Amino acid sequence: MSEFHRGRRLRRSATLREMVRETEIRPQDLMMLYFVAETDDKDFRKPIGSMPGQFQLSLKQLEKQVGEAVASGLRSLMLFGIPAHKDEKASGAYDDNGIVQRAIRMIKDKWPQLLVCPDVCLCEYTSHGHCGIVKDGDVLNDPTLDLLARTALSYAEAGADMVAPSDMMDGRVQAIRDILDAGGHANLPIMSYAVKYSSAFYGPFREAAESAPKFGDRKTYQMDPANSREAMREAAADAFEGADILMVKPALAYLDIIRQVRDSFDMPIAAYQVSGEYSMIKAAAQNGWIDEQAVVMESLTSIKRAGADLILSYFTEDVLKTL
């Protein structure tokens, strides 16, 4: 017997390394994210400055973009809406003819097999940019639940395959489950942003979705990045209320949380590689400081290795082309 461990034996060739590889990114593990804008300009395709390669798209441009992604093997996508008008009650979110509802109908009509999962939140639709109803500077929990539920139902009726509440109000998974069940959508899954931190990594997204809060921050509803035991309580609450998939967000700075949720819950776990994670990789790559493709694959592999079954990533289209 050899006196020491020869780990290099299994690294000698690409074939061997592939044979013993423990973690793999598959096309079905990746969900792409799109920003669809309510506009009459069919050619509208506005680059998002802080997210090179990402755009706000008109319905027509979204159709083109999704068509190309489907050709590369896209299986699922999430939608964020940029409404033409915002108000205090986020009316655009639960308008049956809202921009996301129209996008869902368009996509399901063209590609019935594509899984469409709209993000359910109010911050893109409120004039103040908060994820709920605001009174005297406070984001009210319970009055917001009804609007979130109506939004989810409206998306379900437009043909969504799954809904993903990202607002972090308490009790929203139950409110959404109840309205979906009552509305004949008992089979529609909910992927909850169960463990969503109040993160500076969302900065570029707020430019992309035009959803930055006009006052204050989201610290009274999103979680403190310092907490991991609290993550277990949030995940347990959403599982109890009827979530089908639990999401952790952001991803790379929270791999420990992904692993803890994975180990504690026998449910599918999703992780969201957020805008800031995307932008940092893009910026470094554009400077020639890192190899973009290699860093993207290494990051996604780490997120899966930590325990995520599914990854929401702005790199999805790029990765599908290389798989």
Ligand code: PBG
């Ligand atoms: C809506 C929402 C946000 C993100 C996803 N859904 C923004 C926020 O909470 O401020 C962030 C996604 C990203 O950074 O890519 N509440």
